[in-house]
Amino acid sequence: MKKTVMNGNRLTLHIAFGVDENFFRGAGVCIASILEHNPDLDLVFHVFTFGCSEQSRVRLASMSQARGVPMHVHLLDEGAFARYRHNPRGNYSNAIFTRILMPEVLNGITDRVLYVDSDILCRGSLAELAGLDLGECVAAAVADVHTIAQRRIGAMALEGDFYFNSGLLLIDVANWNRARITERAIELIGSDEFVLDYPDQDALNKVAEHRVMKLHPKWNVMFSLLSSLRTCRQKLSISDDAVMLHFGGPLKPWHSWSHSCAQQMFLRYQERSGWGDVPLDAPRTYKQMHQCATYHRNHGKYTSAIIWYGAYLRTKLSFMVRGAMASALLAAGVFSGGLADIASWAGRVLGMA
Numbered sequence: 001m002k003k004t005v006m007n008g009n010r011l012t013l014h015i016a017f018g019v020d021e022n023f024f025r026g027a028g029v030c031i032a033s034i035l036e037h038n039p040d041l042d043l044v045f046h047v048f049t050f051g052c053s054e055q056s057r058v059r060l061a062s063m064s065q066a067r068g069v070p071m072h073v074h075l076l077d078e079g080a081f082a083r084y085r086h087n088p089r090g091n092y093s094n095a096i097f098t099r100i101l102m103p104e105v106l107n108g109i110t111d112r113v114l115y116v117d118s119d120i121l122c123r124g125s126l127a128e129l130a131g132l133d134l135g136e137c138v139a140a141a142v143a144d145v146h147t148i149a150q151r152r153i154g155a156m157a158l159e160g161d162f163y164f165n166s167g168l169l170l171i172d173v174a175n176w177n178r179a180r181i182t183e184r185a186i187e188l189i190g191s192d193e194f195v196l197d198y199p200d201q202d203a204l205n206k207v208a209e210h211r212v213m214k215l216h217p218k219w220n221v222m223f224s225l226l227s228s229l230r231t232c233r234q235k236l237s238i239s240d241d242a243v244m245l246h247f248g249g250p251l252k253p254w255h256s257w258s259h260s261c262a263q264q265m266f267l268r269y270q271e272r273s274g275w276g277d278v279p280l281d282a283p284r285t286y287k288q289m290h291q292c293a294t295y296h297r298n299h300g301k302y303t304s305a306i307i308w309y310g311a312y313l314r315t316k317l318s319f320m321v322r323g324a325m326a327s328a329l330l331a332a333g334v335f336s337g338g339l340a341d342i343a344s345w346a347g348r349v350l351g352m353a
Helices: 021-037 054-067 078-086 094-105 146-155 173-178 181-190 199-207 225-231 260-270 286-298 302-331 339-350
Strands: 005-007 010-019 041-049 071-075 112-116 120-122 139-143 164-172 212-214 221-224 244-248
Touching: 010 021, 010 094, 021 041, 021 054, 021 120, 021 260, 041 094, 054 071, 094 112, 094 164, 094 173, 094 181, 094 199, 120 260, 146 199, 164 173, 164 199, 164 212, 164 244, 173 181, 181 199, 221 225, 225 286, 244 260, 286 302
Parallel strands: 010 041, 010 112, 041 071, 139 212, 221 244
Antiparallel strands: 005 010, 112 164, 120 244, 139 164
């Protein structure tokens, strides 16, 4: 089977993202970074989502037209993952499951696709991946960080010592579909067989075991910006051969209190995306407010730190009061709705929503 599409002497690579509305900008900026470093590739981008605002669709379409590169939006059916909420970690956005569904949608469109998380930035050529022979493997991926890998290998009863991070997957569409990876992963997520800390990633590691090629770490270099925030490191330690930088965890480069080097890199690519006019995100949750306060404290901005610590305390107290009031009303049988609906009502009554 032909594994790489050729257009004259150029390679064609399909690249896909799975997002919710909060990560459309991240995908757009990642696309801009890929385009900058891959002028010799013919690229086709796919954005998979369970919901898309008109504004996000327009921004992506404008970027596609301006850059002269195809960028397609694929709307998915949320019903495919109705059962995943039985999992104890069901607080995840449905967006993390889009990579499982992509190969079925792209069947007949491309023989391979590079899935990329939207919190990744590119700083090099992807030609090596575009031409990589996957043989009979369903995908290729990078091993996750050692501490996570060792814990999940035991938890998922894996036979080998390879547990991959699903933030970047080079997928052979035919091999994937032939092995029924999508169907088997959905079945595992919906079952009670394992406690899944990372639902889609754990499931893929289990059902695709021995069928995933191990990639060099340069293709998915993982960083915790939250760790950098706490230690006040000023520079990111990036090896010269690193191609794809993955900013995992709750703190992202588009947060206003993020690591300066990562943020500057993100803003440089954002200027060349369809989101060039969008400001950095301000803290919204009490956890983010605490992170922001820590950032200002560590950088000697003590007045700002005090302001954000105050905002953190007020917001967290509001959250706790709403939750306590909602639980009390539910226990008393005053409401028959869900806890979230009652908490929202309680917030409005208290003037805290």
